[in-house]
Amino acid sequence: MTERRYDPVTGEWRMFAGHRQDRTFLPDDASCPLCPTREGQPPTEIPLPTFDVVVFENRFPSLAPKPPDPAVVGSELYAVAPSHGANEVVVYSDDHQLSLGDMEVDRIAKVVEVWADRYADLGGRDEVAYVFIFENRGVAVGVTLHHPHGQIYAYPEIPPRAQRKLDVATVHIDTHGTCVLCDVVAQERSDGVRVIAHNRSFLAFVPFAARFPYEVHVASLRHAPSLLDLTDPERLALSEVLQAVVRAYDRLFGFPLPYVMSMHQAPTDDGEHQHVSHFHIEFTPLHRTAEKLKYLAGSELGAGAFINDAAPEDTAARLRATTASRGEQ
């Protein structure tokens, strides 16, 4: 069973992928499928003795270039569609331990190059409307493989939360004449109290109305709709700030902090959204403290209304204290 179904009550498409129940689940380090293939050992997913960054199609995809026909029959009320798109895995390096916070900036820059390349390639496909790059890090967010890696979902339509942001940005530009994220970046630079790292091209900050205590957003200082609009020096600046954010997390908590990292870029189906798409990355760790997690419960799951028990200014100060801003002072 691999298909998409439309929920007429929320207006959202959902993905169904029955075979995902069989995913490899937390293998021991010696059996890691994302490590290089070692001489005399059975092959891993990657038939190479060393590598920088590797991308391959997820073996348990919920979206695929040539999906099967849906198993269920739809109706006028209940639309059904094949799971067109792609799920790719991006292995950050051949080192089983090396997370984004541990990697040198020039190695992170290679990951950024790969992201840009995949965004262009997947986005250019007819069946793809939106390329979503993300990383799930840590067992607390459901990770099934420890080797540092990210994922890419190429959706056949703009997914609900991205669409919502585009709609809100469109209203904002119609009302104020400006990109809302350009305005947010300007205000955060001016206020300063929620900034945790910055350099010549990027800003990392705890958002003013954060959903999670240690949520951090990374945004480009200038209006760039996607990675493709960033110059090489800007991509290097992005790599620096990503390293700084993950290092701040890991230093403050004293362990690799689990998080979801989500990259928001322009949809790839048309050129219409360039003026309301401002490149940014959201880090959403679930931890409230080293021992306690924030759970998504009634208010969040049912009503969509988030409760945060920490002041963004306070968590930003704690994260900032672990790091020093780089580049321009």
Place this chain on the structure above:
Amino acid sequence: MTERRYDPVTGEWRMFAGHRQDRTFLPDDASCPLCPTREGQPPTEIPLPTFDVVVFENRFPSLAPKPPDPAVVGSELYAVAPSHGANEVVVYSDDHQLSLGDMEVDRIAKVVEVWADRYADLGGRDEVAYVFIFENRGVAVGVTLHHPHGQIYAYPEIPPRAQRKLDVATVHIDTHGTCVLCDVVAQERSDGVRVIAHNRSFLAFVPFAARFPYEVHVASLRHAPSLLDLTDPERLALSEVLQAVVRAYDRLFGFPLPYVMSMHQAPTDDGEHQHVSHFHIEFTPLHRTAEKLKYLAGSELGAGAFINDAAPEDTAARLRATTASRGEQ
């Protein structure tokens, strides 16, 4: 710190409540604050030796009738507001063990009466726009007190997910001339394969495009915008179906299945939404199997696109096999 902040990027209000960090956390049974006060013992939250259903204001509220002034200063971009509203706790009975699945139908009916009463009372307040009744059950969804209880959040505006449903229902009625949930109920009764319980007035089913493997929705057969529109026999029928759903969960899994239960009713700020508000309850358990949870990760948290690894028709059959439908055959 108790305040609300507006996120201009998503157009959502978020609640901030710093004192919630001090909430009572999983006390042992003898120290349960939701049990009756026993003679010679220190008083619990409820100064009564026995009771049916009790409601009181949450001691650690994120919304309150007389909230403090916000601590932060807002701006044109970043709106700030006091946390007007209410958070109430509904203790289902004086029995520390008795969940909705264990209670007799007439006792559940008393809880339903209290919900209706609170919906009317809170909804009648000037500062309240939407009354949201829910239950978080089990440590897996972050419960901090085991004694069976639910909660009520009275929000000062319609929360994001409720607003989304109202918007989608409005488009549906404008296009098709019908209430979308009336159409869903008709299709589910006709298809039958996703129904897990039904009687003369209510239907329980796994939704066609469920977000979670064991998600179950309970909807009124006729178009009733809220509990206030249900007759006494209908409220009794609702109690029967709620009992059947929770019993099916607990029988299938062999333990009290953790879930979030969310009740969706008409907003209370005006009469405008009556025709697009159809009373329904969503049960969202996180369990995929007895051992494995569904995690909300990149696709869900970042993009808002849910992946479900189980066919709703299959999980419905498993739940249905544990129970027998009641009432009309």
